[in-house]
Amino acid sequence: MTWWLWIILATATFTVAVALHDITQKHHAILRNFPVVGHLRYLLESAGPELRQYVVADNDEELPFSRDQRRWIYASSKLENPYFGFGTDNDIGAEGYVFLRHAAFPLIDPTPDALIPCTKILGGWRGRAKAFRPPSIINTSAMSFGSLSGPAVEAINRGAALAGCMQNTGEGGISAHHRHGGDLVFQIGTGYFGARDSDGRFSIDTVLQSIGSAPVRAIEIKLSQGAKPGLGGVLPAAKVTREIADARGVPVGVTVHSPSRHTEFGNVDELIEFVERIADATGLPVGVKSAIGEETFWHDLAARMAETGKGPDFVTVDGGEGGTGAAPGTFSDHVALPFRNAFPLVHRAFAEHHLHENVVFFGSGRLGFATDAMVAMSMGVDMINVGREAMLAIGCIQAQRCHTGHCPTGVATQNRWLTRGLDPTDKSVRLGNYIVALHQELRALSHAMGATHPSLVDPERVEFGSGTGGLVKAHTALGVDPGLFDAEHRARLSAMLSETV
Numbered sequence: 001m002t003w004w005l006w007i008i009l010a011t012a013t014f015t016v017a018v019a020l021h022d023i024t025q026k027h028h029a030i031l032r033n034f035p036v037v038g039h040l041r042y043l044l045e046s047a048g049p050e051l052r053q054y055v056v057a058d059n060d061e062e063l064p065f066s067r068d069q070r071r072w073i074y075a076s077s078k079l080e081n082p083y084f085g086f087g088t089d090n091d092i093g094a095e096g097y098v099f100l101r102h103a104a105f106p107l108i109d110p111t112p113d114a115l116i117p118c119t120k121i122l123g124g125w126r127g128r129a130k131a132f133r134p135p136s137i138i139n140t141s142a143m144s145f146g147s148l149s150g151p152a153v154e155a156i157n158r159g160a161a162l163a164g165c166m167q168n169t170g171e172g173g174i175s176a177h178h179r180h181g182g183d184l185v186f187q188i189g190t191g192y193f194g195a196r197d198s199d200g201r202f203s204i205d206t207v208l209q210s211i212g213s214a215p216v217r218a219i220e221i222k223l224s225q226g227a228k229p230g231l232g233g234v235l236p237a238a239k240v241t242r243e244i245a246d247a248r249g250v251p252v253g254v255t256v257h258s259p260s261r262h263t264e265f266g267n268v269d270e271l272i273e274f275v276e277r278i279a280d281a282t283g284l285p286v287g288v289k290s291a292i293g294e295e296t297f298w299h300d301l302a303a304r305m306a307e308t309g310k311g312p313d314f315v316t317v318d319g320g321e322g323g324t325g326a327a328p329g330t331f332s333d334h335v336a337l338p339f340r341n342a343f344p345l346v347h348r349a350f351a352e353h354h355l356h357e358n359v360v361f362f363g364s365g366r367l368g369f370a371t372d373a374m375v376a377m378s379m380g381v382d383m384i385n386v387g388r389e390a391m392l393a394i395g396c397i398q399a400q401r402c403h404t405g406h407c408p409t410g411v412a413t414q415n416r417w418l419t420r421g422l423d424p425t426d427k428s429v430r431l432g433n434y435i436v437a438l439h440q441e442l443r444a445l446s447h448a449m450g451a452t453h454p455s456l457v458d459p460e461r462v463e464f465g466s467g468t469g470g471l472v473k474a475h476t477a478l479g480v481d482p483g484l485f486d487a488e489h490r491a492r493l494s495a496m497l498s499e500t501v
Helices: 005-023 029-033 039-054 069-075 150-165 203-210 242-248 268-282 295-310 329-334 337-350 370-378 388-393 425-449 476-479 487-496
Strands: 099-100 138-140 167-168 183-188 216-222 231-233 254-259 286-290 314-318 360-364 383-386 463-464 471-473
Touching: 029 039, 029 286, 029 388, 069 388, 069 425, 099 487, 150 167, 150 388, 150 425, 167 216, 167 388, 183 383, 203 254, 203 268, 216 314, 216 388, 242 476, 268 295, 286 360, 295 337, 295 487, 314 337, 329 388, 337 360, 337 370, 360 463, 370 383, 370 463, 370 476, 383 388, 383 476, 425 476, 463 476
Parallel strands: 138 167, 138 383, 167 183, 183 216, 216 286, 286 314, 314 360, 360 383
Antiparallel strands: 099 463, 231 254, 463 471
16 A cells, blocks of 8 residues: 555544544533534634734624633633733723722631622512522523523533522523522513413413422513513424423424513503512512613612512613623614613612612623622622623633524534533533632632622722723712712621521
């Protein structure tokens, strides 16, 4: 045999061996789904910093998540070195750049790996039978089975169990993939999936059946979401598999519609009645989630809650920059306020009626990094929900093909070939590592700023760059009343931490 035939044979043998290795390994979804050629992605990634530095983009330039942000999540989730060397390459003179003032004598943290609990008791204000203190202020956002693959949902659930946090089910009901040990927040959307009768109407009996078979700690009523505020949704018949149909309580192979609004209530009083109806039947804390548009609604809701002593136990504010759901460009780009504008509006409405220390506030919308989470908590957020950041932790590469059904990593698709590449056991560990790492950074940041808990940091220490060389307090820039966050308020929150359920 001539020498060139030996080369061809050796090359073919090597290629087959690599392909077999790639298909059978479970650590890299890209390689399982695209054997051999998938290695090109890692080759380009390894040379990426040099190529981008001199040819393409800066480390902090890409959206929705910059290269630096993605690198931190990937490194943290894999227990690799998440540090950055040679100083910052950010434009620290840019308008809105965040500056956090550290204390002259930072606190020494005796338990740096411990989870950070919520200062408030979820359901405590209304005395719910199953009120509790969430052990983790970091939880995963609403991402339903259907929008995410079964293995992705399972990975998040297992990861939540490892990290000691909660997984929000999204509006697609509770599936078999949600039942791997992680605590749940059961979301009820406008389609009432997992909470409907055979005619598609809301059914409290179905709700009781759903929560009776899974570790549900709270229920969230979704009014709207940041990805597509004011819109409903459509799940094409071809995607309604037996698994999805069982979770949602709908027929197999029939197109499913989610209306743009709820049919069970049409005003503030009816919403409060709906909340109380579910809470009375289940004993669970019940809250509402919404992207923010109409301001009057929140003032009316807070006013009626103050008058009646009834209403949601928690409010989840989703920024317009949220994005785990596919949507028309106009809605994803221009409808609903961004989080930093939206949250102060809602918090102010409840503060005007002296309810801001009773209601638990969740925030979501690119808050899965210590700096952004600290800014949010300085505005009154009690709990942080992470969505796309959790997707990145389990393998998402920001390919932005979620709406096509062809997510290359098997995270946001129902394609069986692509989903087989995502191993839930391996990816769950990565999610758990990311959640723990975010806790560690937040704890370290809080102690550096002189407080034992992120909610107890003096908000005067949080500032934004003016863009002209000066600094402006974050509260001033965002229209927040600093009097709501004075030392007396922080002392009350600190006292709440020692309260028992």
